[in-house]
Amino acid sequence: MYKNKKVAVIIAAAGSGKRMGSGIPKQFLEIEGKSVLVKTALAFSQNQYVDGFFVVTGKDFVERTEELLKSMDKFMGIAVGGAERQDSVYKGLEMLPEDTDYVLVHDAARPFITQNVIDLVIEKSVEKGAAVAAVPVKDTIKTVDEQGVFTNTLPRDQLRCIQTPQGFQKELLIKAYKKAFAENYYGTDDAVLIERTGFPVHLVDGDYSNIKITTKEDMPMECRIGTGYDVHRLEKNRKLILGGVEIPFESGLSGHSDADVLVHAIMDALLGAAALGDIGRHFPDADEKYEGISSMKLLEHVSWLLERNGYGIGNIDATIIAQAPRLAPFIDEMKINIAETLKISHNKVNVKATTTEKLGFTGRKEGIASEAVCILNKI
Numbered sequence: 327m328y329k330n331k332k333v334a335v336i337i338a339a340a341g342s343g344k345r346m347g348s349g350i351p352k353q354f355l356e357i358e359g360k361s362v363l364v365k366t367a368l369a370f371s372q373n374q375y376v377d378g379f380f381v382v383t384g385k386d387f388v389e390r391t392e393e394l395l396k397s398m399d400k401f402m403g404i405a406v407g408g409a410e411r412q413d414s415v416y417k418g419l420e421m422l423p424e425d426t427d428y429v430l431v432h433d434a435a436r437p438f439i440t441q442n443v444i445d446l447v448i449e450k451s452v453e454k455g456a457a458v459a460a461v462p463v464k465d466t467i468k469t470v471d472e473q474g475v476f477t478n479t480l481p482r483d484q485l486r487c488i489q490t491p492q493g494f495q496k497e498l499l500i501k502a503y504k505k506a507f508a509e510n511y512y513g514t515d516d517a518v519l520i521e522r523t524g525f526p527v528h529l530v531d532g533d534y535s536n537i538k539i540t541t542k543e544d545m546p547m548e549c550r551i552g553t554g555y556d557v558h559r560l561e562k563n564r565k566l567i568l569g570g571v572e573i574p575f576e577s578g579l580s581g582h583s584d585a586d587v588l589v590h591a592i593m594d595a596l597l598g599a600a601a602l603g604d605i606g607r608h609f610p611d612a613d614e615k616y617e618g619i620s621s622m623k624l625l626e627h628v629s630w631l632l633e634r635n636g637y638g639i640g641n642i643d644a645t646i647i648a649q650a651p652r653l654a655p656f657i658d659e660m661k662i663n664i665a666e667t668l669k670i671s672h673n674k675v676n677v678k679a680t681t682t683e684k685l686g687f688t689g690r691k692e693g694i695a696s697e698a699v700c701i702l703n704k705i
């Protein structure tokens with residue numbers, strides 16, 4: 327309620343997200359653990375002036391939408407959308423309660439909408455009858471002909487990028503929609519339908535962060551951190567393999583595989599960041615096929631798992647904790663082996679070595695430990 331006027335919201339969420347190409351409509355993709363649709367709906371659910379919101383969804387997504395929103399404050403119901411955004415919004419308009427005075431239309435695909443912009447649109451639309459959030463254009467905009475030759479450079483100070491929400495006096499919007507359908511006119515936003523009736527639509531300051539998620543590049547990158555730690559015992563008559571490099575030493579690390587403790591810690595960090603468990607789960611030491619295997623082979627498999635799950639590696643930092651031998655001459659080769667196996671640039675991998683000043687099991691040369699941290703990026 328704003329100035330005793332009832333305010334309802336229609337969230338248009340019936341698109342198929344062709345340009346995103348993500349398999350499911352983009353409004354069901356997740357950002358920071360919440361679907362785009364839930365993030366958008368929460369903004370209206372929490373707004374001081376909004377009385378209720380309706381969601382227009384695709385016919386195959388009604389149950390999923392209901393499940394996501396059923397317990398959210400101010401959620402009023404679902405309509406099934408149409409072929410174009412304009413058809414979908416109209417389905418929402420048909421659902422509005424009789425006593426609605428003002429209606430806001432918002433794209434589900436704009437989850438970064440702020441309370442401030444919602445408030446401004448409601449205040450202005452109650453004052454003037456029609457108001458739209460917009461931001462100044464940052465780039466130069468030109469028109470182009472079919473041959474790809476520019477025909478005009480538009481005056482930038484007169485141009486605005488149009489956002490949602492767009493707010494209107496309810497009857498005005500319904501009339502404008504009916505006129506558009508009667509004339510078989512399809513517009514790309516709601517305001518243009520009002521403009522065609524001659525009624526002035528007012529601008530309020532939108533927000534550059536209120537983007538419409540349209541293509542893959544619009545999805546914020548999810549950063550995930552992982553840690554790994556491993557220890558292997560030093561034994562006579564074993565090779566010492568670290569980072570895929572055979573290092574001359576009086577003893578080597580014991581284990582079911584080649585016991586490359588550095589690569590094991592790195593694999594655990596990578597699997598941890600991707601929430602894919604640990605090396606014990608993927609390469610059980612009871613399985614004969616891993617006996618004596620090069621850990622670089624296992625790392626190759628971890629790399630494939632990450633790729634399959636849509637993760638890219640931000641960076642890896644690892645430390646080998648060993649009293650002896652001196653590892654500095656071998657560090658660069660280890661780094662290169664790891665980076666190349668993971669198919670990432672060399673500068674994304676860092677390997678360090680430290681002693682423990684003869685303290686503890688590593689200090690007594692009973693074993694070697696390794697720690698690793700990594701960042702994964704997911705889109």
Ligand SMILES: Nc1ccn([C@@H]2O[C@H](COP(=O)(O)OP(=O)(O)OP(=O)(O)O)[C@@H](O)[C@H]2O)c(=O)n1
Pocket residue numbers: 338339340341342343344345346351352353382407408409410411412414415432433434435436538539540
């Ligand atoms: N028939 C449609 C088409 C779009 N929308 C909604 O309108 C908003 C803006 O549309 P757009 O970004 O074009 O979404 P899609 O149509 O899903 O994307 P695309 O054009 O890439 O398929 C989105 O929240 C979308 O879900 C809708 O409710 N009904």
Ligand SMILES: C[C@](O)(CO)[C@H](O)COP(=O)(O)O
Pocket residue numbers: 411433487488489490514515516538
């Ligand atoms: C309504 C809108 O978000 C304003 O920028 C936009 O026009 C929707 O267009 P789309 O082609 O449906 O993405």
